[in-house]
Each structure stands twice: as structure tokens, then as C-alpha cells.
Amino acid sequence: MIKAINNIFKTKDWQLLQRFGRYFVPHKKWFFFSIASIPITTVAGILFLWLVENIIDNYIVPGNFEGLKVQILLLAAVLLLNLLFDGFYSYSFSKSGGLAIVDIRKELFAKSLRFPLSYFDKKPIGVTLSRLTSDMESISESFAAGILGLLADSIKTMALVGYLFYLNWQLTLVLLLVVPLIILVMRFLRKKIRVAYNNSRSSLAKSAAYLQEALNGMKTVQLYAAEEEALQKYDALNKQYCDAQNNSNVYDSALYSIVEGITSVATALVIWYGAIQIWSDGFTMGVLIVFITTLERLFIPVKQFAQQMSTIQRALSALEHISELFEQEVEAPKEANTQTIPEPLPLQEIVFDNVSFRYSEDTPDVLKNVSFTLKKGDRLALVGTTGSGKSTIIKLLAKTYTGYRGSIKINGIELTDLPLAQVRETISVMQQDIFMFNNTIEFNISLGREAITHEAVEQAASFVFANHFINKLPGGYQFVVQDNGDNLSKGQAQLISFARAICSNNELIILDEATSAVDSVTEQYIQQAIANIFSLKTVIAVAHRLSTIKNSDLILVLEEGEIIERGNHLELIKQGGKYAQLVHQFEEEKTS
Ligand SMILES: Nc1ncnc2c1ncn2[C@@H]1O[C@H](COP(=O)(O)OP(=O)(O)OP(=O)(O)O)[C@@H](O)[C@H]1O
Structure with missing residues (x-):
């Protein structure tokens, strides 16, 4: 037997x-x-x-x-x-x-x-x-x-x-x-x-x-x-x-x-x-x-x-x-005890130096020798055609993917040497596809983090102009969001995600701007909210709005993983290159 x-x-x-x-x-x-x-x-x-x-x-x-x-x-x-x-x-x-x-x-x-x-x-x-x-x-x-x-x-x-x-x-x-x-x-x-x-x-x-x-x-x-x-x-x-x-x-x-x-x-x-x-x-x-x-x-x-x-x-x-x-390998554990969660870095500078990256060994590079420097308080806009590598830059910075070649440093420390938990404490990423929990508006802003009080939630919502629509909802901050945000408009969901990021109190905000059109009133709120965020934080934006792009200190134009132009709005318009062409196209689309 x-x-x-x-x-x-x-x-x-x-x-x-x-x-x-x-x-x-x-x-x-x-x-x-x-x-x-x-x-x-x-x-x-x-x-x-x-x-x-x-x-x-x-x-x-x-x-x-x-x-x-x-x-x-x-x-x-x-x-x-x-x-x-x-x-x-x-x-x-x-x-x-x-x-x-x-x-x-x-x-x-x-x-x-x-x-x-x-x-x-x-x-x-x-x-x-x-x-x-x-x-x-x-x-x-x-x-x-x-x-x-x-x-x-x-x-x-x-x-x-x-x-x-x-x-x-x-x-x-x-x-x-x-x-x-x-x-x-x-x-x-x-x-x-x-x-x-x-x-x-x-x-x-x-x-x-x-x-x-x-x-x-x-x-x-x-x-x-x-x-x-x-x-x-x-x-x-x-x-x-x-x-x-x-x-x-x-x-x-x-x-x-x-x-x-x-x-x-x-x-x-x-x-x-x-x-x-x-x-x-x-x-x-x-x-x-x-x-x-x-x-x-x-x-x-x-x-x-x-x-x-x-x-x-x-x-x-x-x-x-x-x-x-x-x-399955996991990310470095975050300790349950809040005292052991690493302090966010007091952000001074981010440097990308000749960064190249591919998603797997058998696929071509999707980023090629990308270099730029971002100082505290700077606003950086990434623009370019679809698939040009904008989101990949963000994914590398947020340590969603590792294995890049070249160097990415935050305050002079190589990203690979920084604990993931500390990177996530330093950076807030506002994604295009905003996930909404089947819970109250308040929960969806604070994400249940104990340190974030009701007052902090209200303050963050006001800062990004989300309070206007929240106050009109039955139950206000206690209004229950359904099925991944089905009972909210796209614009409202974006404003909630802005409030969510502001609540995190991180110095660096990464904004992957949504491309979906919203009504003109909400659009105004969104633009004002972004202007407010720009005035307070260091921001990297995958930008689709001309207003966001124009207000940036540095614009990087990407094509097939390479930076083909860089400068501010006026400088790039003067150059009359790809950026000027993109802005021209953009304005034509708006008037047609
Ligand atoms: N998870 C992934 N696995 C493999 N390849 C990917 C992955 N994500 C993106 N890519 C590829 O990397 C390239 C750059 O994609 P990326 O998402 O960075 O472009 P993007 O400029 O942000 O585009 P969009 O404006 O459309 O969001 C594309 O060719 C894409 O197909």
C-alpha cells in the first residue's frame, strides 16, 4: 500500500x-x-x-x-x-x-x-x-x-x-x-x-x-x-x-x-x-x-x-x-505598523539619464536614450502621438516596471536603490482609467487611510473644485458610488481622482490626463483644478489639454520612444516643428 x-x-x-x-x-x-x-x-x-x-x-x-x-x-x-x-x-x-x-x-x-x-x-x-x-x-x-x-x-x-x-x-x-x-x-x-x-x-x-x-x-x-x-x-x-x-x-x-x-x-x-x-x-x-x-x-x-x-x-x-x-514575486512588504512606513522623500530633483527600456527581451525598445531633469516645483508635460512612450516613462518612475537601462535618480539616488514603499509615498499617480470602489465618495477620496480625516477630504475636494458637484449629490460625501463609478460622470470621476491624489499629500503628482471629453462646466473645473495642482506641486503630466501643456515649464515631445523636441510652449511654437504641428492640429480640431 x-x-x-x-x-x-x-x-x-x-x-x-x-x-x-x-x-x-x-x-x-x-x-x-x-x-x-x-x-x-x-x-x-x-x-x-x-x-x-x-x-x-x-x-x-x-x-x-x-x-x-x-x-x-x-x-x-x-x-x-x-x-x-x-x-x-x-x-x-x-x-x-x-x-x-x-x-x-x-x-x-x-x-x-x-x-x-x-x-x-x-x-x-x-x-x-x-x-x-x-x-x-x-x-x-x-x-x-x-x-x-x-x-x-x-x-x-x-x-x-x-x-x-x-x-x-x-x-x-x-x-x-x-x-x-x-x-x-x-x-x-x-x-x-x-x-x-x-x-x-x-x-x-x-x-x-x-x-x-x-x-x-x-x-x-x-x-x-x-x-x-x-x-x-x-x-x-x-x-x-x-x-x-x-x-x-x-x-x-x-x-x-x-x-x-x-x-x-x-x-x-x-x-x-x-x-x-x-x-x-x-x-x-x-x-x-x-x-x-x-x-x-x-x-x-x-x-x-x-x-x-x-x-x-x-x-x-x-x-x-x-x-x-x-x-509569484511580490513587491517589498509595507509594514502594517504605520510608524514603519517610510517617510516620503523631500523631493529636490528627478533626473532621467539616457534611459532605454523594452517590455520584454524579444520586443524592441519603446524608450530610447530619454534624458531630462525635473526640479522641485517644475511642471513637465509629455506630449506625442499614441504609443510614443509617454505612459512608459511614468510606469518606470512609479517602479511599476524595472529593468531599464541608463539611470533614473530621485534626489541623486538611483531608483533601483529606493524602496518601492518610499517611491509610492513620494509619488501620486492619477491614472486615466480611474477605479472607483463601491463605497462612499468620502471613501473613494481617502481610500480608507486612517490618517486622512473628513476635514482633509473636504479640503482636498474644494481644492480641486469637486465640492461643487459633491454637495449637490444626495448624501454629499456619503453618496455611494456604484459599479466602478457608473453613477458618476467621467468628469466627476476625474475630479474625485484629483482629490484622491491631493489627499495623499505627495510632493510629486503624475497626471495621466484623460482624453474623454466632458461638458464645458466640468471642463472648466478640471482646468482650474489642474492649475491649482500646478501651483502647489511638482507635476509630470501626460498632457492632452492645450491649457495643461501651455502652463508647463518644460514640454517633451516624444516620437517612437525618443525625445524629438524640448522647450516651453513659446519656444517650441517658434521652432515650427512637430510640436507646432500638433498644436495647429489641436486648434483646428477645436474650431471644426
Ligand atoms: N505592458 C506592456 N507590454 C508590452 N508592451 C507595451 C506595454 N505597455 C505599452 N507597451 C508598448 O510600448 C509602447 C509605448 O506605449 P506607451 O503606453 O508608453 O505609449 P503612450 O505614448 O503613453 O501612448 P498613449 O498616448 O496612447 O497612451 C507602445 O508601442 C506599446 O505597444
Whole structure:
């Protein structure tokens, strides 16, 4: 049986089990209760068999009915004991398993909160979601039942085989003739089952990821009448999952049926050999009946073993998926204790010196020898055609991506030497796509940070002219924003994001200006808000508004990752180059 268990688990599996086994340590009390029940139920099982043989050979066959009642009562008591401890065993193991899963879930979510932003750029959210939900579910449902079931069944089976040897070793050997066959079958099917389960789980993750994406983009899908394409794609992914699931069901059923067949052969062998022995007075009827009873019991674990193997394989492939998340590198931890959060840098100067960057080894540079200097209080505008590298400059400065060539220094310190937490404490990034939490306006400005009081939220909102619309909302700052800002206008969401950044009190504000048009009143508020931010902070703006660009001290014009022009508005207009052309285009668009 131990060899059979080894056949099920590969070295990698043992490593997985060891890795996750440590989560049981804090709940060892329940784990030990359950382990402690195993010897009791094992002894009760053997005692039951001994009583059966004793009743048949010493009471029923000789016709000695005196004392039979006591024997039957004893038999019932042993059965009851067995049942009680079996129940206790399952309960205490599920309890320790359940508690361990809660810990894994918590640790994994805490870890995913520290995944680098670049991780979410690359992985569909649905995949991470399915790791945290369905994979975890699979472990909690099957791991407990599978692993400990296998352990208990193995111990019980070995004890039963030992008892059968004691009763009659020849008949036991006849019975064990089928064991190599079972091991062979399991060896053959083990890998196939594993592959089939992995396929099934990864196709489930893919279809969940697509579902998530389609639901997030439902408005776009409906507005562009792309429902049919979306349905077809989901249908194809769903079919892939169904095929993978069917495939693994085939192996499951094959394994179960083969083991069932082998069990029947073993039963026939025992009856045949037992009958010969009884005729030649080799042993008693009691022994044969015990063998037949035990055979059923012996093979129940083997049959369940097949099912448990499936269950364990399912749990193992879920563990493998979850391991990927555990192995994912995280950003430097921020200490929970606020006193240990690094102080923001008193910003003096940012220097980009010959910075080049590509997103991966096999793609071309998207930034080429970019150099510029920004002093405290400066306003820098990045302009250029789409894909020219403006956002990439920002992503490098915010340490969303590392691995640049050249040098980026803040106050003379290389960016790679600065702790991420300190960079994030120094810089506020206002993104184009503003995420709104399903919470109050106040929460969406303060983001629940304790240090930010209600007064600070109101002050920040007034500073960026967001108070005008907030005061008109029912409930004002307590108005609940729905579904990622669906009950706010784009302009209002931008003003909230300005207030959010101002609240952070960071010296450097990075503004990735939204391109979406807003009504003229809100546009005025936005322009005034940006002017206010410009008057107070050091700003780098990926600028789309002429007013923002004109008010900047330095404008960098980018094309295909290179700075092709630099200067202030008047200087660049005078040059009559690309910038002048862009402004001209911009003004034409405005008047047309
Ligand atoms: N996460 C990413 N992985 C791979 N390539 C990327 C990634 N993000 C951007 N790029 C590529 O880098 C180049 C520069 O993109 P970037 O987003 O910096 O341009 P941009 O000037 O900000 O454009 P836009 O004004 O349209 O936002 C583009 O060719 C883009 O395809």
C-alpha cells in the first residue's frame, strides 16, 4: 500500500504536500484528534472480525446458543465504537483542514495585494480569481477527504491484511495475488488522470477569465453589437472545458471499473480456494466467512482508493496552480505598523539619464536614450502621438516596471536603490482609467487611510473644485458610488481622482490626463483644478489639454520612444516643428 501511495505521489507532489502541510501546524490539536482515532477504529475493525469468527465457529456451527446473546451485544458495541470514532475522525480532520484552508486563503489574498502592478498588466484577473476561488474550493472539498481518507484506509487495510495472515497465510497469499495487478493499473492511469485534471482546471480558469473580461466589458460588447462573437468565443471555451472534463471522467470511470473487476476476481479466487480447504478440513467455515466479509472491507478502501486518487489528483493540481501564486514575486512588504512606513522623500530633483527600456527581451525598445531633469516645483508635460512612450516613462518612475537601462535618480539616488514603499509615498499617480470602489465618495477620496480625516477630504475636494458637484449629490460625501463609478460622470470621476491624489499629500503628482471629453462646466473645473495642482506641486503630466501643456515649464515631445523636441510652449511654437504641428492640429480640431 505504501508503494501504491508512492506511485500516486511524485517528488513534486510530496514537495507540494510539505509546503501546504505546514498550514496544519497551528491546528494540530484537531489533526492529532483525528489521527488518534485511526488506531481505535482499526482495532475495532479487527475485533469485529474476531467476534464474527468466534460466533460462527464456537456458537452457531456447534449449535451452542448459550452466551450467543452476549456475543451479539459485544458485536453491536464494537460496531458502535467503530462508528463513533469514524465520525469523530472525519469531523476533527475536516475541522483542521477547514481552518488550514482559511489560513491559506488569507495568506494568498494578502500576497496578491502585494503583487507588482505589472503582474495585473499581464495576467487576466479571472485567472487569479479562479485560483483564489475554485482552486481553493477544490482543495477544501477534496484535499481533506482525499489525503486523510487515504491515510486511514491504508492503515486499516494493512492491519486487516496482518489479521488475515494470522488467520490463514495461504488464503491471504491467494488474495494478494491481485495486488500487483492493481498497482500496475494505478501506475498506468495515474499520469493520464493527472494530465486530464490539469487540462480540465486550466480550461476552467480560461473560461472564467474570459467570462470576467466579457462581463467587465459588457457595455462595449452591447454598444458594438458584438454579442454573437462574445457568445461564440465563450461557447468555444466552455466546450473546451467540457471536453477536458469528459476526458478526465473517462479515466475516472475506467479506473473504478477495472478495480471493481479485479475485486470480483479476488472474491472468486478466495471462494474457490476456501471451499477446497473446508472440504479437506484445512480450516473452518468461520474463517472462510471472515475472509469473504473482510474481502469486501478490504476492497472497499481499494475502490475508494481509486476515487480518492481522483480526488487527490484534483487537489494536487489545484495546489500546483496555487503554488504559482505563492511563487509569484511580490513587491517589498509595507509594514502594517504605520510608524514603519517610510517617510516620503523631500523631493529636490528627478533626473532621467539616457534611459532605454523594452517590455520584454524579444520586443524592441519603446524608450530610447530619454534624458531630462525635473526640479522641485517644475511642471513637465509629455506630449506625442499614441504609443510614443509617454505612459512608459511614468510606469518606470512609479517602479511599476524595472529593468531599464541608463539611470533614473530621485534626489541623486538611483531608483533601483529606493524602496518601492518610499517611491509610492513620494509619488501620486492619477491614472486615466480611474477605479472607483463601491463605497462612499468620502471613501473613494481617502481610500480608507486612517490618517486622512473628513476635514482633509473636504479640503482636498474644494481644492480641486469637486465640492461643487459633491454637495449637490444626495448624501454629499456619503453618496455611494456604484459599479466602478457608473453613477458618476467621467468628469466627476476625474475630479474625485484629483482629490484622491491631493489627499495623499505627495510632493510629486503624475497626471495621466484623460482624453474623454466632458461638458464645458466640468471642463472648466478640471482646468482650474489642474492649475491649482500646478501651483502647489511638482507635476509630470501626460498632457492632452492645450491649457495643461501651455502652463508647463518644460514640454517633451516624444516620437517612437525618443525625445524629438524640448522647450516651453513659446519656444517650441517658434521652432515650427512637430510640436507646432500638433498644436495647429489641436486648434483646428477645436474650431471644426
Ligand atoms: N505592458 C506592456 N507590454 C508590452 N508592451 C507595451 C506595454 N505597455 C505599452 N507597451 C508598448 O510600448 C509602447 C509605448 O506605449 P506607451 O503606453 O508608453 O505609449 P503612450 O505614448 O503613453 O501612448 P498613449 O498616448 O496612447 O497612451 C507602445 O508601442 C506599446 O505597444
